[in-house]
Structure formats: structure tokens, C-alpha cells
Amino acid sequence: MSSTMINAFDPGATNGVAAREQAMIARRQKLLGPAYRLFYSNPVHLVRGEGVWLYDPDGNRYLDVYNNVASVGHCHPHVVAALARQAAVLNTHTRYLNDTILDYAEKLLVHFPPELSHVMFTCTGSEANDLAYRAACAHTGGTGMIVTQLAYHGVTVAISEMSPSLGGGITLGQQVRTVPAPDLYRGGGEDVGEEMARHVRAAIADLQACGIRPAALLVDTIFSSDGVFADPPGFLAPAVAAIRDAGALFIADEVQPGFGRTGEGMWGFSRHGLVPDMVTLGKPMGNGHPIAGMVARPEILERFGSRTRYFNTFGGNPVSCAVGQAVLEVIEGEDLVRNAAETGAYLRQGLMALAERFEIIGDVRGAGLFVGVELVADRAGKTPATAETARLVNGLRDRRVLISAAGPAANVLKIRPPLVFRREHADLFLEAMEAELTALPAG
Numbered sequence: 001m002s003s004t005m006i007n008a009f010d011p012g013a014t015n016g017v018a019a020r021e022q023a024m025i026a027r028r029q030k031l032l033g034p035a036y037r038l039f040y041s042n043p044v045h046l047v048r049g050e051g052v053w054l055y056d057p058d059g060n061r062y063l064d065v066y067n068n069v070a071s072v073g074h075c076h077p078h079v080v081a082a083l084a085r086q087a088a089v090l091n092t093h094t095r096y097l098n099d100t101i102l103d104y105a106e107k108l109l110v111h112f113p114p115e116l117s118h119v120m121f122t123c124t125g126s127e128a129n130d131l132a133y134r135a136a137c138a139h140t141g142g143t144g145m146i147v148t149q150l151a152y153h154g155v156t157v158a159i160s161e162m163s164p165s166l167g168g169g170i171t172l173g174q175q176v177r178t179v180p181a182p183d184l185y186r187g188g189g190e191d192v193g194e195e196m197a198r199h200v201r202a203a204i205a206d207l208q209a210c211g212i213r214p215a216a217l218l219v220d221t222i223f224s225s226d227g228v229f230a231d232p233p234g235f236l237a238p239a240v241a242a243i244r245d246a247g248a249l250f251i252a253d254e255v256q257p258g259f260g261r262t263g264e265g266m267w268g269f270s271r272h273g274l275v276p277d278m279v280t281l282g283k284p285m286g287n288g289h290p291i292a293g294m295v296a297r298p299e300i301l302e303r304f305g306s307r308t309r310y311f312n313t314f315g316g317n318p319v320s321c322a323v324g325q326a327v328l329e330v331i332e333g334e335d336l337v338r339n340a341a342e343t344g345a346y347l348r349q350g351l352m353a354l355a356e357r358f359e360i361i362g363d364v365r366g367a368g369l370f371v372g373v374e375l376v377a378d379r380a381g382k383t384p385a386t387a388e389t390a391r392l393v394n395g396l397r398d399r400r401v402l403i404s405a406a407g408p409a410a411n412v413l414k415i416r417p418p419l420v421f422r423r424e425h426a427d428l429f430l431e432a433m434e435a436e437l438t439a440l441p442a443g
Contacts, residue, residue: 121320
């Protein structure tokens with residue numbers, strides 16, 4: 001089951017949806033077909049964004065507590081200006097010499113450990129993970145991949161087969177094995193790091209028993225689709241040691257936790273004291289502009305580069321690189337990593353205070369401005385409160401506060417606002433949460 005399907009709108013259920021939006025939904029169906037989904041039982045019609053706010057056609061504003069893609073805030077003026085300025089000068093591909101891609105690469109790589117000194121640009125996180133997979137196979141001679149049980153890594157053919165959260169008929173590849181996410185809340189007191197390493201070793205053994213050589217362990221370092229698991233810091237190290245002992249690689253998917261979101265440096269893997277073999281990045285690096293990338297140890301790319309001529313028409317184009325550089329300038333200039341740490345801690349404290357009053361909140365977890373709140377029907381049994389979670393998410397939407405849900409039972413509130421989210425915005429969210437929790441029916 002997809003982690004976002006809890007909020008998917010059924011086009012056939014338009015009760016309560018305004019006539020204007022009903023007409024738009026019908027038009028979407030006619031033009032875009034049946035595969036697209038809308039959030040919420042009453043879909044949101046948006047026409048403008050600014051900072052942490054989104055606006056509908058009537059001027060109503062919605063507090064965005066979900067969209068990490070607009071990492072430095074919707075339509076940040078510094079980013080918009082950089083995009084317009086470069087678009088008015090030149091936009092072409094990487095087969096011509098141009099300083100913009102090199103300037104951005106230098107600025108980006110400064111934020112990585114020195115061992116990670118090559119970057120290759122793509123347009124999407126899906127492409128970045130696909131590229132990392134190809135490089136891992138070339139370097140190791142293997143094809144086997146290990147991911148978590150509800151992972152999401154992208155939508156290319158190869159990567160969709162490593163994205164069990166897509167559900168809906170997606171079949172895992174024969175070369176893919178899944179392991180449980182490191183769930184401290186439901187772990188029964190076990191060492192989640194050692195437990196995950198045990199599952200990784202079992203997956204390696206199963207691949208080898210089937211004649212498949214392991215290539216890599218690929219994980220989203222905040223385990224966002226699995227339900228948001230951040231603690232304890234360092235728990236990933238045993239699993240990474242296990243995959244490397246098998247001659248394979250560790251790929252850190254930083255599409256969601258990267259660029260300062262966890263509040264402890266720029267990358268989620270930093271919390272675990274690790275240097276990955278490859279790191280994949282996605283659209284938060286461009287504040288929603290389609291730029292993504294893969295950062296790697298140079299020795300990983302040596303065989304791949306000697307055998308493969310890589311070309312991506314728009315990956316690394318001057319406009320995208322100018323946008324990416326502007327995003328880094330905003331993160332640094334507005335001290336957004338520190339804001340993620342401080343505002344995130346304040347937000348989690350507020351949520352834990354609500355947990356003292358509302359039994360339905362079983363766990364509050366996360367790092368920085370990436371928070372998961374698990375809702376349960378009973379704390380003793382930790383029974384997932386799936387229906388109540390859907391009601392709460394849709395109730396918050398009606399209060400013009402936007403979040404989503406994740407996890408195997410779709411009962412974990414997924415909270416990841418733009419990095420410019422401040423305490424005053426957290427207070428608005430907490431007030432709406434309190435009101436909606438109070439309105440939930442008893443039992």
C-alpha cells in the first residue's frame with residue numbers, strides 16, 4: 001500500500017466538493033487519465049504559493065506542513081531570481097563547456113565528506129537512483145538490491161521494482177530483497193541496528209542462494225515511507241558493515257532527508273557516522289525545480305565511466321544549476337539547518353505535550369523538520385488507528401493545514417514542512433492538531 005494512498009481522492013466520490021472543483025476533477029480525468037491521484041477527500045485547488053503558505057482561488061491560505069520539495073519555501077524570491085536570470089542568458093546541455101555546472105558542483109560537494117568527490121546530475125530522484133543502481137552493478141558485478149519493506153525510491157522501471165510502497169500491482173524485481181524498517185517503537189526493546197543488520201545478512205544469503213550477487217543496500221536515511229525512523233543515531237552502521245562485508249555498496253537516498261532537513265548537518269546519513277558509497281538527491285535541491293543528482297566515491301564511477309557514455313539532456317543544464325546554487329545560498333544565508341533543528345525540537349515537544357492528553361498518540365519521533373506521529377487505537381496493543389488517521393488528515397485539511405500519512409498501516413502522520421517553517425507556524429499547526437484531536441469520536 002502506498003504511504004500516500006490514505007489521502008488519495010476517489011474521482012467518483014464528489015460529495016462535498018464544490019462545483020468548480022468537480023468540474024476540474026472531470027477535466028483532469030478526461031485529459032490526464034486514471035493513473036493520477038489527488039490528496040484529501042475534498043481536494044485542494046491551489047493557485048499560488050509563498051513561503052510556508054499555499055493559496056486557493058478565493059484567497060484562502062493553507063499552512064503547508066508537508067511539502068519538502070519546496071525546501072526553502074514556495075517561490076523563494078532569491079531562487080526565482082536566479083532561475084529567471086539564467087534562463088534569460090543560456091540553457092543547454094553538458095556537452096558544451098560552461099562554468100555554471102562546475103561552480104554549482106564545487107559548492108555542492110563542499111557539503112559532503114571528502115571521499116565523495118564526484119557528482120552526476122539528473123532531472124529527478126528516480127533517475128538519480130536508477131543511475132546509482134547502474135553504477136553499483138558496474139562496480140560490483142552484482143545485481144542484487146536490498147531495500148526496506150515499504151520503501152519508495154522512484155518510478156523508473158528498475159527503481160519501481162525497488163519501491164514496494166508504490167503497491168497497486170508493482171512487482172518487486174527478482175533481484176530485490178526487502179528487510180523490515182528499524183522500528184524502535186515496535187521493536188520490543190531489541191537493538192534496532194543489530195536487528196536490521198541481521199535481516200540484511202539474511203537477505204544477502206538469500207540472494208546468494210539464488211545465484212544473485214549483491215550490488216547494494218539502498219535506504220532512505222529517515223525511512224519516510226516506512227513510517228519515519230530516526231533513532232537512535234548510528235543504528236545504520238551495522239547494516240552498512242554487513243552489506244560491505246558481502247562486497248556490495250551502501251547507497252544513501254537523501255531525496256527526502258537531505259539538504260538540512262534533519263537539523264544535524266546537511267544529510268541524514270551524517271547522524272549515523274557513515275560515509276556512503278553513493279548518495280542520491282532529488283528535487284528539494286532545486287526547491288521544486290527538476291534537478292537531482294548522484295554523488296559518489298570516484299572509484300565507484302571508474303568502471304562505470306570507462307564503459308558507459310552517460311548523457312542526460314537536461315541533467316545539469318545551466319538554469320537548473322543556477323537554481324541549485326541559489327537554494328544552497330538560501331540554506332546557508334538563512335541558517336536553515338539550525339532552524340530545522342530548533343523549530344523541529346519545538347514542534348516535537350508540542351506534539352509530545354499533546355500525547356500526554358490524547359491516548360491516540362502512541363509515538364512521536366523524527367529529526368529536525370521531519371516528524372512522524374503514530375496514531376494507535378490502544379497504547380498497550382499499539383493497534384494502528386488507520387481510519388482515525390485518515391479522518392485527522394482530512395480534518396486538518398478542512399482547517400487549511402496540509403499534512404499526509406505514511407507507514408504500513410497508513411497511521412503515521414508525516415510532517416515535513418518547508419525549512420522556513422518557524423515557531424509561530426508550529427504553534428498554528430499544534431492548535432489545529434489539538435482542535436482536530438478533540439473532535440475525533442471517542443473510541
